Amino acid sequence: KNEVEQSPQNLTAQEGEFITINCSYSVGISALHWLQQHPGGGIVSLFMLSSGKKKHGRLIATINIQEKHSSLHITASHPRDSAVYICAVRSGSQGNLIFGKGTKLSVKP
Amino acid sequence: GAGVSQSPRYKVAKRGQDVALRCDPISGHVSLFWYQQALGQGPEFLTYFQNEAQLDKSGLPSDRFFAERPEGSVSTLKIQRTQQEDSAVYLCASSQAVRYGELFFGEGSRLTVL
Numbered sequence: 751k752n753e754v755e756q757s758p759q760n761l762t763a764q765e766g767e768f769i770t771i772n773c774s775y776s777v778g779i780s781a782l783h784w785l786q787q788h789p790g791g792g793i794v795s796l797f798m799l800s801s802g803k804k805k806h807g808r809l810i811a812t813i814n815i816q817e818k819h820s821s822l823h824i825t826a827s828h829p830r831d832s833a834v835y836i837c838a839v840r841s842g843s844q845g846n847l848i849f850g851k852g853t854k855l856s857v858k859p
Numbered sequence: 860g861a862g863v864s865q866s867p868r869y870k871v872a873k874r875g876q877d878v879a880l881r882c883d884p885i886s887g888h889v890s891l892f893w894y895q896q897a898l899g900q901g902p903e904f905l906t907y908f909q910n911e912a913q914l915d916k917s918g919l920p921s922d923r924f925f926a927e928r929p930e931g932s933v934s935t936l937k938i939q940r941t942q943q944e945d946s947a948v949y950l951c952a953s954s955q956a957v958r959y960g961e962l963f964f965g966e967g968s969r970l971t972v973l
Binding site: 754783785790792793794795798836838846847848849850851852 | 903918963
């Protein structure tokens with residue numbers, strides 16, 4: 751079993767839909783990152799959180815430390831949100847990231 | 860530039876060749892990470908530098924992989940005697956903080972070994 755599990759693996763949505771991507775982890779963490787990766791490889795950090803909830807524009811990230819679970823929500827989705835969303839947890843004394851396999855999101859106009 | 864810069868963006872090597880991949884982190888960033896991302900997979904940790912010190916190299920898959928950051932800024936990932944299974948995107952990320960800061964990623968270097 752992977753230490754970081756994401757669901758769903760693939761997600762297709764219509765423009766305007768509310769989207770939720772889930773991340774569960776099995777290790778102790780100091781922080782959890784949500785990352786966005788567009789075709790071509792570039793990765794952008796969306797959120798880094800260790801508790802509670804963060805919001806940036808149409809994106810909301812929540813984490814429940816007790817349940818070892820985090821969710822990324824996208825409100826009013828748009829085709830430009832199409833990308834791979836990766837959950838990564840920071841664990842260990844040196845802060846190495848353990849990545850999930852990613853959720854490929856496609857938003858249709 | 861303002862971001863993390865990696866070069867080359869694309870590299871094709873014949874099996875057995877040595878390759879060197881360069882990472883220019885954001886100026887002043889203390890932490891530097893290398894990751895390997897195979898096609899369709901999430902990135903996997905290779906090694907971590909704090910300034911010039913390589914504090915963790917537990918993710919390097921074999922002794923053919925070597926990384927350095929001699930002056931605590933630019934880092935080079937070297938792969939000797941490349942094999943087909945080394946084909947992947949190699950990502951570099953840097954962070955201002957020692958441990959828990961936000962990460963900034965480069966565009967990656969895509970290595971294809973024929």
